[in-house]
Amino acid sequence: MAIRVRFAPSPTGLPHVGVIRTAIFDWLLARHYHGQFILRIEDTDRSRYVEGAVEEIIGALKWLGMDIDEGPGQIGGDHGPYFQSKRLSLYHRYADYLVESGKAYWCDCSAERLDELRASQEAAKQDIRYDNLCRELALEGSPGDGKHVLRFKIPEGGTTTFHDELRGDITVENATLDDLVLIKRDGFPTYHFACCIDDHHMAISHVLRGEEWIPSAPKHQLIYEAIGAEPPKFVHVPVILGPDKKKLSKRHGATNVLEYKNMGYLPEALFNFLALIGWNPGDDEEILPREELVEKFSVERINTSAGVFDIEKLDWMNGAYIRAMDTGELTSRLKPFMAEWGWIDGNWEPWGEDYVESVVELMKERMNRLTELREKAGFFFEDFDGFDPADVKKSFRGDDILSRLRMVRDALANCDFSLTALESAVRGTADALEVGAGKIIHPVRLAASGVTAGPGLFEMLELLGKDRVLARIDKAIAWVEAQ
RNA sequence: GGCCCCAUCGUCUAGGGGUUAGGACACAGGCUUUUCAAGCCUGCGACACGGGUUCGAUUCCCGUUGGGGCUACCA
Known part of the structure; x- marks a missing residue:
């Protein structure tokens, strides 16, 4: 069986890390089985469409190194179009079929009536669901006529079972499901309808999506049965939470993956890190380059419980990638x-x-x-002025600081600034003054770099060069004299 | 409210009827060292609770609690 996996975001905003983690699982699964990774844009809600969102999403996938086999625009593919808004006639065909076969019906209930219904059900502490008022009315309608929505007839009584690859069979009472809308008043399909039809028509083998979709999966199962199609394999992946264990949102900091680019994270590190939230290879390996993730990835090892996005661990991993690069x-x-x-x-x-x-x-x-x-x-790259009081206290300490600085300045002036010459100049000064090397090293570091933490002193001085080092020591001497 | 999902160190997790419950991040200490890092070593630290099943449950079952989600003509 061909493995075809789709990533199907709606263009309603910027690519959120939780959404991208699902895309990573999608991509990994497709690449592991040498299948296809498909991008489909779920733009059936015209009111929430955000200009530029599609480009952002593609940009995020590209930045993270996820190549797309089939998708909108230039990407192309044999199962297009890849914008749901361009597939309306397909959905309408299925709508007609369901009406003719008595599995769906037109409904003209107003939004006001539905609101009142909801309110009264809430007040009466009843289940909140559509009351099937139009179910047996056999109203005439057509997609996008502005007056009707198409509703799906949920079977009366009984139960519906769907299979989740991670959790096994999940069964619900049909009585808890209500007659959901398939085609909206504006003629566009709802998510539930469009995604079932598209996953079928695009020959999708695995549907990976957030676990928030579990409650509607039985409806999808029923839709597949109604249109006579075999459902794809469902894999509901755990959500990513913020440090407070609430669903990751803006107030936890960056949620758009492209912001991580600006914050200085490497795409390979973020990819590795995200792949490890909700999935692991089963051994103790954590630094896993893309190829190894592809090789080791398997649906069975995806977890069922939500995971917290721990940015401190991302920092460590990013550092590990930087050091290895x-x-x-x-x-x-x-x-x-x-x-x-x-x-x-x-x-x-x-x-x-x-x-x-x-x-x-x-x-x-x-x-x-x-x-x-x-x-x-x-x-x-830049000169600096003055010193931090705490650094001064640490490195420019002692009454003899000026003489030490002047002495080493002279030694450095007569040095060719090779690593060995630098070291003997500095250590020689310490010996001549009969003080520990640190008494010279620390002041020189502060004078030359302006800070007390940094790379090895001699490498640093060599790179800075004689002119700058001498000038900065002179400046430091003047600064200390002025105190 | 109804329905659904989930539950091992602070965090990411391995494991699974009998283990000293393993690793990683973070944290603490040490080694190294010219500082800061890196690296290495050590330490701290978990099976939510209650019932079963069993010779034996952290592991299997039920319940409770807790967390999360859904309950739109959003996705």
Whole structure:
């Protein structure tokens, strides 16, 4: 059986991480079985359509490295169109069929009547559901006539069972289901109707979707039976929660995956991390590159319980990817950020690519997010003024600080700034003054970089170069004198 | 209210009738060290509760509690 999996978002906003995690499972499943990954846009609600949302969604998939086999526009495919709004005639054909076969009926109940019905049921503490008023009326209607909606006839009595690949059979009483709308007053289908028909027509083998769809799955089962189609395999995946265990939302911070790009996360790290919420390979491996995830992925190992999005673990994983990445590659990932910070232009000027790459080499073990470079390595690109009081207390301590600074400045002035020469100049100064190396190293670090934390001192000085180092030490001496 | 889903360290999770309940993040301590990291070692830390079934339940069943979802002419 061909494995065909679809990712079917509605273009009502930006690509949410929870939605994207489902897409990751979809993509992994398709690639694992060498099947197809299909993008279908569920734009049946015209009022909620957000301009540009489709582009954002495709952009997010692309950024995360998920290639699409079939989809809207340029992507194409044999089962199009991939916008539901362009498939209306298909839905209408099924609508006619269901009416003719007595499995659906036209309803002209007004929104007001439905609201009142709901209100009175709520007041009477009854089940809230459509009262089937039009069910036996045999009203005449047609899709989009502006007067009627098409409702599905839920069988009276009995139960309906559907199969969830993770939870097994789930059975509900038909009495708890109500006659749902298939075609809206404007002629557009509802999600329930359109997705069943499309999954069937697009030969979808597995439907992966959030567990919030479980309650409506029995209705889908019934729709498949009514149109005489075999339902796809249903896999309801757990939701992703915020740290407070509430469904992930805006107030938990970023929910749009593209925001993670701006925050300095690598797509391969986010992909790996998201794949591990609600799924695991069953061994102790956690750093799993895309190919390994593809190889190891299986539906059976998807969890049934919701998972919390732990950004601290994402930070760690992102750092692990950064440290493992080739420095040249990492440098090119950093380039747009550094350009934005005004450190370089599009041609690496004024510093040159080699210099920038050397900085990255020294810093890659010291950052978890790309954006951290801005605070941690600014001194390689920009001069600074003054020092933090706490740093001063730590590194410019002691009455002899000026003499130590002056002494090492002279030693450095007579040094060719090779790594070994730098080290002997600094340590030689310490020996001459009969103090520990730290008494020289720490002040030089602060003077040269403006901060007390950073890469190894000698590598740092070498990269900064003699002119800048001497100038900064002079400036530091003047600053200390002025205190 | 009704219906449905879920339940192992703070978090992500492995495991499964008999285990010292394993790993990762975070946290704490140590090693290393010129700082910060990284790395390595150690520590802290969990089977929600109550009934069954069983020689034996964290594991299987039921219930309770807790959490989540659905209950639209949204998806």
